[in-house]
Amino acid sequence: MAEDHSDAPLVQREDHAGVAVLTLSSPRSINALSEAMLAALQAALDAIATDRSVRAVILRGAGDHFCAGHNLKEMTAARAGEDGGFQYFQDLFATCSRMMQTIVTLPQPVIAEVSGIATAAGCQLVATCDLAVASEEARFATSGVNIGLFCSTPMVALSRTVSQKHAMEMLLLGEFIPAARAAEMGLVNRVVPLADLGAETMALARKIADKSAAAVKIGKGAFYQQSELPLAEAYALAGRVMAENMMARDAREGIGAFVSKAPMPEWTGE
Known part of the structure; x- marks a missing residue:
């Protein structure tokens, strides 16, 4: 994963008449959940939680993809620590878990707008959101098992969203599943052509924003x-x-x- 070296915010926010659109803006790293990305997303969610003008939230990724999960380069670098990175890993997963729980406890519904791939913690992010709309080309995977790291924290959100058999299939095989299959399993609500993805997600958010x-x-x-x-x-x-x-x-x-x-x-x- 290449790093983005830009002064632009890692999470960009745009407000549209009661709908806050949050964009993970590190396309060169496939919007990986680096330490900085997690901190930026946590800060954006915390701000929205107390913003009464926001009645629905859309979470999307910049570029062609949604999110590739944790930043493996950062995680590998942490192995240089005296404890082999153990405390770093515990802190990282706790930080990510806190952010995921913030989405669940946020007063406003959060809709994932998914194009391209959503893997590992990126798939966890989709499962954590209240609703999800995916493009026909989107693909989902909890692929950690393929590199020797079982997706245990993504498992928490995934197993609360799809059936146990479907969750275990994704976790044990680590294979990509297409958007249509993700919809059958209940991981996403709607699948639409890529050209319609933004409009469909905004229309759904707008319907929610019009409620009490x-x-x-x-x-x-x-x-x-x-x-x-x-x-x-x-x-x-x-x-x-x-x-x-x-x-x-x-x-x-x-x-x-x-x-x-x-x-x-x-x-x-x-």
């Missing part, structure tokens, strides 16, 4: 919380969350408008 930000925030948080709970506890949580949602201004005015057959109100996000 309060309802979306409450619902996204509850979705991931309940998915880890036993059935009875999940229902108890969901019931409490819905009761809290009913107390929100948007719910009160939206339900009132529906019942009275009045036009839907302008959402306040409260």
Whole structure:
């Protein structure tokens, strides 16, 4: 992987009427998740988390590809340490895991816009996002096993997105799967021609941005919380969350408008 030597930000942000578009901007390294890239992406997500003007996020890669995963050159260089790089590796994977969890806990839904390849931690990034739209040419792999490094951290997101059998097939074989197969497995939501990728992803984000930000925030948080709970506890949580949602201004005015057959109100996000 070649390094990009540019003064341009590694993660570029553009805002479009409530939709924040984040672009991983290191195409020469296939947008690898270097230390600097992870830090830049974490900072961008942290800023969005408290930005009430943002109601949906698109995450994309610059150039022809989405993301090639961790920067193997940086990881190899770390082996020169006295401990062979062990502490560095632990810290790196913890940093990456924190960033992935930030996407899950972000109030706004995050949509991966995938062209080209998404491998290893890049595939993990796709699996972590709430939704994913891929071009017909996109390919996905957890290919670490091919170079002696099982994709254990990507496994966490992958196994929570696709079935166990599908996850194990990807993890054990390390083979690329085409976008159509990724859609069948549930890794991506939609597959479109490359020429339509940006417009399709933006249209999806725009539909989300037009909803009540309060309802979306409450619902996204509850979705991931309940998915880890036993059935009875999940229902108890969901019931409490819905009761809290009913107390929100948007719910009160939206339900009132529906019942009275009045036009839907302008959402306040409260």
